[in-house]
Amino acid sequence: MTPTFSPAAAREWRSVRVDDATVNARISRARKRSIKTESKERLLRLALSMIDLTTLEGADTPEKVRSLCRKAVTPLAERPDFPHTAAVCVYPNLVPIAAAALGPNREVKIASVATGFPSGHVPLRLKVAETEAAVKAGADEIDMVIDRGAFLSGDDEKVFSEIAAIKAACGDARLKVILETGELGTLDNVAAASRLAIHAGADFIKTSTGKISPAATFPVVLVMLEAIREHYLETGVMIGMKPAGGIRDAKSAMHHLVLVAETLGAAWMTPEWYRFGASSLANDLLRQLTRREDGYYQSPRRFSVD
Amino acid sequence: MSNTMNKRKDDKPTLDLAGALDLSPAPESCPVTIKPRYGHFIDGEFVDGEGGFATINPATGEHLAEIAEGTQAEVDRAVKAARKAFEGPWGKMSGLDRGKYLYRLARRIQEKSRELAVLETMDNGKPIRETRDVDIPLAAQHFFYYAGWADKLAYAFPGGVPKPLGVAGQVIPWNFPFLMAAWKLAPALATGNTVVLKPAETTPLTAMYLAELMQEIDLPPGVVNIVNGMGKTGAAVVGHSDIDKVAFTGSTQVGRIIMRQIAGSKKRATMELGGKGAHLVFADAPLDQAVEGCINGIFFNQGHVCCAGSRLLIEESIAEEFIERLKRRVEVLRIGNPLDKNTDIGAINSAEQMGTIERYLSIGKEEGATTWQSSCPVPDQGFFIRPTILTGVSQTDTVVREEIFGPVLSVLTFRTPAEAVKKANDTEYGLAAGVWSEKTSKLFEVAHALNAGVVWANGYNLFDPASPFGGVRHSGFGREGGIAGLWPYLADQGGAA
Numbered sequence: 001m002t003p004t005f006s007p008a009a010a011r012e013w014r015s016v017r018v019d020d021a022t023v024n025a026r027i028s029r030a031r032k033r034s035i036k037t038e039s040k041e042r043l044l045r046l047a048l049s050m051i052d053l054t055t056l057e058g059a060d061t062p063e064k065v066r067s068l069c070r071k072a073v074t075p076l077a078e079r080p081d082f083p084h085t086a087a088v089c090v091y092p093n094l095v096p097i098a099a100a101a102l103g104p105n106r107e108v109k110i111a112s113v114a115t116g117f118p119s120g121h122v123p124l125r126l127k128v129a130e131t132e133a134a135v136k137a138g139a140d141e142i143d144m145v146i147d148r149g150a151f152l153s154g155d156d157e158k159v160f161s162e163i164a165a166i167k168a169a170c171g172d173a174r175l176k177v178i179l180e181t182g183e184l185g186t187l188d189n190v191a192a193a194s195r196l197a198i199h200a201g202a203d204f205i206k207t208s209t210g211k212i213s214p215a216a217t218f219p220v221v222l223v224m225l226e227a228i229r230e231h232y233l234e235t236g237v238m239i240g241m242k243p244a245g246g247i248r249d250a251k252s253a254m255h256h257l258v259l260v261a262e263t264l265g266a267a268w269m270t271p272e273w274y275r276f277g278a279s280s281l282a283n284d285l286l287r288q289l290t291r292r293e294d295g296y297y298q299s300p301r302r303f304s305v306d
Numbered sequence: 307m308s309n310t311m312n313k314r315k316d317d318k319p320t321l322d323l324a325g326a327l328d329l330s331p332a333p334e335s336c337p338v339t340i341k342p343r344y345g346h347f348i349d350g351e352f353v354d355g356e357g358g359f360a361t362i363n364p365a366t367g368e369h370l371a372e373i374a375e376g377t378q379a380e381v382d383r384a385v386k387a388a389r390k391a392f393e394g395p396w397g398k399m400s401g402l403d404r405g406k407y408l409y410r411l412a413r414r415i416q417e418k419s420r421e422l423a424v425l426e427t428m429d430n431g432k433p434i435r436e437t438r439d440v441d442i443p444l445a446a447q448h449f450f451y452y453a454g455w456a457d458k459l460a461y462a463f464p465g466g467v468p469k470p471l472g473v474a475g476q477v478i479p480w481n482f483p484f485l486m487a488a489w490k491l492a493p494a495l496a497t498g499n500t501v502v503l504k505p506a507e508t509t510p511l512t513a514m515y516l517a518e519l520m521q522e523i524d525l526p527p528g529v530v531n532i533v534n535g536m537g538k539t540g541a542a543v544v545g546h547s548d549i550d551k552v553a554f555t556g557s558t559q560v561g562r563i564i565m566r567q568i569a570g571s572k573k574r575a576t577m578e579l580g581g582k583g584a585h586l587v588f589a590d591a592p593l594d595q596a597v598e599g600c601i602n603g604i605f606f607n608q609g610h611v612c613c614a615g616s617r618l619l620i621e622e623s624i625a626e627e628f629i630e631r632l633k634r635r636v637e638v639l640r641i642g643n644p645l646d647k648n649t650d651i652g653a654i655n656s657a658e659q660m661g662t663i664e665r666y667l668s669i670g671k672e673e674g675a676t677t678w679q680s681s682c683p684v685p686d687q688g689f690f691i692r693p694t695i696l697t698g699v700s701q702t703d704t705v706v707r708e709e710i711f712g713p714v715l716s717v718l719t720f721r722t723p724a725e726a727v728k729k730a731n732d733t734e735y736g737l738a739a740g741v742w743s744e745k746t747s748k749l750f751e752v753a754h755a756l757n758a759g760v761v762w763a764n765g766y767n768l769f770d771p772a773s774p775f776g777g778v779r780h781s782g783f784g785r786e787g788g789i790a791g792l793w794p795y796l797a798d799q800g801g802a803a
Contacts, residue, residue, distance in 0.1 A: 017592040017744040019596075019764050021764070022599060022765065023595060026595075026598050032439070034648055035329060035330075036330045036331070036332045039327075229321065236317075261326040261327035262323070262327065266322040269326060
C-alpha cells in the first residue's frame with residue numbers, strides 16, 4: 001500500500017515551528033555530558049557498530065571498495081573483539097563488488113546511494129530504475145536524496161510521491177531518505193521535510209549527502225530526532241536516524257548518542273535504528289578504543305585509510 | 307523485524323528514556339583547600355571572630371568549615387574601615403584606576419574559575435555544570451562589565467555630576483552566593499563606593515575566597531569588608547548608622563524587616579526579593595523548545611531561584627500533550643553528586659529549605675494537587691528532591707500563591723491571552739515571567755501586559771550583565787545590571803553625596 005499525499009497533512013508538517021536559539025542551548029547542554037571510562041568504552045564500541053562506512057567519490061575503484069569491505073568486517077585486525085560496522089555505503093555500480101567481497105551470509109549490510117545522488121536532478125523513471133538496479137545487484141539499503149528544489153518551491157507532493165515511488169522500488173531493502181539539510185536553510189524546513197519523508201515511507205531519515213557543508217550539525221539532528229519521536233508516539237512505528245557528513249571525531253559521535261538516548265531512549269541505541277554515515281570517524285573511534293588498552297594514543301597513520 | 311515495539315497494554319507507545327544512557331561517574335577534582343575555620347575580612351586583613359557555626363556540604367552532610375559569627379563590634383570595625391577607604395584612597399581614585407582594579411579582579415576570577423566553581427558546588431549543593439558554566443563566568447562578566455563603566459559614569463547621567471554615596475551594606479543570599487556577591491560588589495565599586503558585605507550563613511566560602519583574590523590584586527584595604535554571620539549580623543550591617551546604602555537580595559519576609567529597620571533614615575535601598583514567576587506557553591509556541599525553557603525556568607539551581615518560572619500556564623488545547631513532553635524531558639535529568647559533571651539537579655541547600663519544600667509538597671497534596679516526580683534515583687545521603695510537577699491546582703492554592711524555592715512546578719491552564727495575563731498577574735510578586743509563542747505580535751502584547759520586572763520572550767533564566775534585573779510589588783525595587791544598576795549607587799545628578 002503506497003502512502004497517499006494529503007495537502008492537509010502537508011500543511012501540518014509545514015506548520016511545525018522550531019526556535020533556533022533554544023535548540024542551540026539544548027545542544028550545548030547535551031555536548032557537555034562527560035563520558036568517561038566504562039561508559040566511554042561502551043559508547044565508542046556502539047558508535048563503531050553503527051557506522052555506514054562510506055566511499056562516494058568519482059574516483060572510487062573496485063580495490064578501494066574491497067578494502068572498505070574488509071575494514072567494515074574487521075575494523076582493526078589485531079582486535080577481533082571490536083564490532084563490525086553496520087554497513088558499507090557505495091555507488092550503485094560498485095554494489096556487485098561489495099556483494100562479492102562481503103559474501104552472501106554477510107553481517108555487514110550493503111547500502112547504496114541512488115536517485116541521481118548527490119543532486120537528485122534526474123527524471124523519476126531513472127531514479128526508480130537506478131534503485132531497482134542497485135537492489136537487484138545486492139543492496140540491502142538504499143540512500144536516496146529528496147528533490148530539494150521541489151521542497152523549497154513548496155511542491156511537497158512531488159517530493160512525497162518520489163519518495164513513495166522509490167520506496168516501492170526498494171522491495172525489501174530499507175530506504176534512507178537524505179534531506180540534504182545544508183540546502184534546506186532553516187530548522188523549520190528540516191522539521192517539515194523530516195515529517196514529509198517519514199509519512200512518504202522512509203525507514204530512515206538521513207541528514208546529508210556529505211557533499212554539501214554544513215552537513216550533520218547537532219541542531220539539525222535534534223530536530224530530526226524530535227520528528228521521529230513524534231511519529232513513534234503517534235503511530236508506534238519506529239523510524240531510524242542517520243546523521244552523515246562532518247562527524248569525524250569520537251567525541252562528537254558520543255554526543256550524538258547522548259542526544260539519541262535523551263530524545264528517543266534505549267530502543268534506538270542500536271545499529272538497527274541509528275547509523276553514522278562517515279568515513280574518517282571509524283579511525284578516530286579505533287584510536288580512542290585502543291588508547292584505553294594501550295594507555296597512549298596511537299599515531300593516526302597506524303590505521304588504514306579505508 | 308518489526309517496526310513496532312515497546313507498546314504498553316493500553317497500546318500507547320512509550321519511550322524508554324530513564325536509564326537509556328548509563329554514564330560512569332565523572333567527578334570534578336577538588337583543587338581547593340578549605341580552611342578549618344573562617345573569620346572575617348576587615349580592612350584588608352583576615353581576622354578571626356567570636357563564636358561559630360558550621361557550614362556543610364548539603365550533598366553529603368560533610369562538615370566543611372567553622373564560620374565566625376560577626377558581632378556589633380566587628381561590624382563597627384568593618385564600617386569604619388569602609389568609611390576610611392571611602393574618604394581615603396578609593397574615594398580619591400580616578401574612575402580609570404578603579405576600573406583597573408575591577409578588570410584585574412575579573413581576570414583573577416577567570417583564572418581561579420575552577421577553584422571557585424568547585425568550592426561553590428561543595429558549599430551550596432548546586433551542580434558543577436552550573437557553577438562552571440553560569441555562576442562563576444557570569445560573575446566575572448559582571449566585574450568586566452562594570453569595570454568598563456568606572457571611568458564613564460557621566461554618560462550614565464547625561465549633564466549631571468554623578469557621585470558615590472559612601473559605604474554600602476550588602477546582604478546576599480545562599481542560592482547564588484558568588485554571583486550575588488559579584489552583582490552587588492561590581493556596581494558599588496565601579497561607582498566609587500566602599501562595601502561591607504554579609505554572605506549567607508550556609509554559603510560563606512566563595513566570598514572568603516573572593517577576599518583572598520582581592521588581597522592578591524592589591525585592592526586597597528577597607529574597600530571591601532566581609533563580615534560573616536547569621537541574620538543578626540546582617541541586621542547589624544544594614545542597621546549601622548554609618549551605612550549610606552543598603553542592598554539586599556533574599557526573601558520578601560526579611561526584606562520587609564530591613565525596610566522597617568531603615569525607615570526614617572537617609573539610607574537608600576534596593577531590594578531583590580521573592581517571586582512566583584509565570585511561564586506562559588501558547589499553542590503556537592515551538593513546543594519542544596518551550597519544554598526546554600520550562601526546564602531552565604524551574605529546575606535550574608534546584609529551583610532555588612527568585613525569578614524561577616514556578617507557575618506554568620499552558621494554553622488548554624495543548625496542555626495535556628505539553629505536560630507529557632515536559633515529563634519526558636524531566637525523565638532524563640540526572641539527580642546526584644553535584645560535583646559530577648553530568649549532574650543536572652544537585653542538592654537542596656539546607657535541611658531547613660528541604661523541610662520547607664516538603665511542607666509545601668504536603669500542603670499541595672492536601673489541597674488536591676496531583677504530584678508527579680521523575681523516576682531518577684536519588685542519593686541515600688544529603689538533601690535531594692526529585693523534580694516535581696503539580697497538576698490539578700488552581701489560583702487559590704498555596705503552591706500557586708507562595709514561593710516554594712525548590713524544584714516544584716505548579717501547572718495551570720488558560721484559554722485566551724487575556725486569561726493568561728490575568729492569571730499570571732494574579733500574584734503579590736512581580737519579579738520575572740516568560741512567554742512562548744511564534745507569533746511576534748502576541749509576544750509583545752502579552753509581555754507588556756505582564757506585571758513583572760523581567761519578561762523573557764521564547765526563553766527563560768537568561769542573564770546578561772548589560773541587562774537590568776529587578777522586581778515590582780513584593781519582589782522588590784531597584785535594578786541590578788546594566789546602566790540601571792549604576793543608579794542606586796550614585797547620588798542624584800549634580801547633587802552632593
